[in-house]
Amino acid sequence: MSVVPSSTLPKCTRTAVIDLLFMRKYQLTHAQMLVMYYLLMLKNWVKFVDEEHYVILSKKIEDDLGLHQKTVEASITQLKKLNLIHTKRSIVKEWNNKRTYRAIAISSLGKEYNLSYYKEDLYQNAVELEKENELYRVENDKVHSENMELESRNKNLELRDKILTLQIEGDEAVHQASLQALEKVKVIEDKYKDLEIENRVLKERIEIQEKAPQTHEEEKENDKNMEKFIDKTIRKYARSGKALCNAVQNSDNWSVKTNFYINSFSRIGIYLPNGKPSQLSDPKQIDNFWKWLFYHQHRVGNLLKIKKVANISTLSPFKNASITINYKSYKIHDLKAVIGGVKVTLLDENSEPLIMSNGYGSKVVDVRKCEEFFELCLDRERKIYDNFLKD
Numbered sequence: 001m002s003v004v005p006s007s008t009l010p011k012c013t014r015t016a017v018i019d020l021l022f023m024r025k026y027q028l029t030h031a032q033m034l035v036m037y038y039l040l041m042l043k044n045w046v047k048f049v050d051e052e053h054y055v056i057l058s059k060k061i062e063d064d065l066g067l068h069q070k071t072v073e074a075s076i077t078q079l080k081k082l083n084l085i086h087t088k089r090s091i092v093k094e095w096n097n098k099r100t101y102r103a104i105a106i107s108s109l110g111k112e113y114n115l116s117y118y119k120e121d122l123y124q125n126a127v128e129l130e131k132e133n134e135l136y137r138v139e140n141d142k143v144h145s146e147n148m149e150l151e152s153r154n155k156n157l158e159l160r161d162k163i164l165t166l167q168i169e170g171d172e173a174v175h176q177a178s179l180q181a182l183e184k185v186k187v188i189e190d191k192y193k194d195l196e197i198e199n200r201v202l203k204e205r206i207e208i209q210e211k212a213p214q215t216h217e218e219e220k221e222n223d224k225n226m227e228k229f230i231d232k233t234i235r236k237y238a239r240s241g242k243a244l245c246n247a248v249q250n251s252d253n254w255s256v257k258t259n260f261y262i263n264s265f266s267r268i269g270i271y272l273p274n275g276k277p278s279q280l281s282d283p284k285q286i287d288n289f290w291k292w293l294f295y296h297q298h299r300v301g302n303l304l305k306i307k308k309v310a311n312i313s314t315l316s317p318f319k320n321a322s323i324t325i326n327y328k329s330y331k332i333h334d335l336k337a338v339i340g341g342v343k344v345t346l347l348d349e350n351s352e353p354l355i356m357s358n359g360y361g362s363k364v365v366d367v368r369k370c371e372e373f374f375e376l377c378l379d380r381e382r383k384i385y386d387n388f389l390k391d
Contacts, residue, residue: 019114026082034065035075039085039104040113047264048239049090053103076104084110094264159376226294233293233300237262243271247304250292252285259303260289314371315342323377330354332374341366 016037023033038061046054061072079085090103237244247256255272263269268280268289280286293300315335322331333353334345341364344356355363356370 032075052105055101245299318374
C-alpha cells in the first residue's frame with residue numbers, strides 16, 4: 001500500500017485573492033479565508049473521486065499555507081458549519097489502499113467567492129458580458145425545450161404512420177429465403193464501406209500534407225498551437241468521461257469502431273471494437289493521434305455513426321418480445337430470412353399465428369424497416385410502463 005506524498009503534489013500559488021465582501025458576509029478570519037481560497041484553487045489540478053468531491057491531505061494544506069494543523073482543522077470545521085463546503089469519507093482507488101480519506105466539495109455558497117481581481121474597465125465589461133451570457137443561456141434552454149417537444153411529437157406521428165401502414169394479415173404461402181443471397185449482399189456492402197474509408201483516409205493525408213508548415217518559424221508556431229490545443233482538450237475531457245472521437249484514420253490503421261477518450265490519468269484511453277478499454281503507451285502512436293486530431297479539430301467530441309448492415313441477425317434480440325399494434329397485443333414468434341427481406345410470424349392473444357405484411361399486401365418485410373418498427377413499438381411500451389410507475 002502507498003499514499004501519494006504531499007511533496008509530489010503541485011505547490012500552492014504564491015499569491016491569493018481575498019474577497020473582502022465574502023470575508024465580511026461570513027465573518028471569516030484571515031486564516032479561514034486562506035484555506036477557503038486554497039480549496040477553491042485545488043480544482044485545477046487535484047484528483048476528483050466523483051463529479052464534485054476531491055481528496056486533499058491535511059499535511060499538504062499545512063505545507064502550502066504554512067499553517068498549523070489545529071488552525072487548518074478549525075478552519076475546515078468552521079467552513080462546514082457555514083455550509084461553504086461539504087465533506088465525506090471516500091476511498092481513492094489510484095492510491096492502492098483501502099483507507100478512507102476526507103473528500104471535500106465546494107457548495108453553491110462557497111462558489112460565490114470572487115477569485116478575480118479588479119482590472120479597471122475590463123471588470124465592468126466582464127460583468128456585463130456575464131449578464132448577456134446568462135440571457136443567452138436562458139433563451140437557449142427555452143429553444144432546446146421547444147425542440148425536444150417537437151421531436152417527441154414527430155416520433156409519435158412516425159409511430160402512428162408505421163402502425164397504419166403495417167397491418168396484420170392471415171398466413172400465406174411464402175417462398176423460403178436464400179441466406180446465401182443475403183450474405184452476398186452483406187459482403188458487397190462491406191467492401192463498399194471499406195473503399196469509402198480508404199478514400200477518406202487518402203483525402204485526409206493529402207490535407208495534412210497541404211497544411212504542413214513550410215518554414216522553421218511556421219513550424220515553431222504550429223508546435224505552440226498544437227501544445228495549447230492538447231492542454232485545452234485534456235482539461236476539458238479528463239473528468240467528463242465523454243468520448244473524444246472515433247474513426248481515427250492515420251498511419252496506425254485504427255478500426256473505425258475504436259473510440260478514443262481522456263482517462264482519469266490525463267492519458268489517451270481507447271475502447272476497442274470488442275468493448276475492452278486500454279491506454280496508449282507507444283509515444284509514436286500518441287504523437288500520431290494528436291497530430292491527426294489537431295488537423296481535424298472539427299472531430300473533437302463528434303462520434304461518427306457507423307452504418308450497420310441490415311440482416312436477419314439484427315432482428316434476433318426482438319424474438320419472443322411482446323408488441324402492441326392497433327390496441328392488440330402480439331408476440332414475435334418466428335423470424336425467417338427470405339429473398340428480399342424477412343418473414344415475421346406473430347402470435348395473438350389466443351396463440352394463433354399471423355404473418356406480418358409490409359402494408360402493400362406482401363408478406364416479405366424489409367429488414368431495416370422491420371427493425372425500426374419493432375424499436376418504435378418497444379419504445380412506446382417502455383414509455384407507457386414508465387408513466388404507469390410514476391402514477
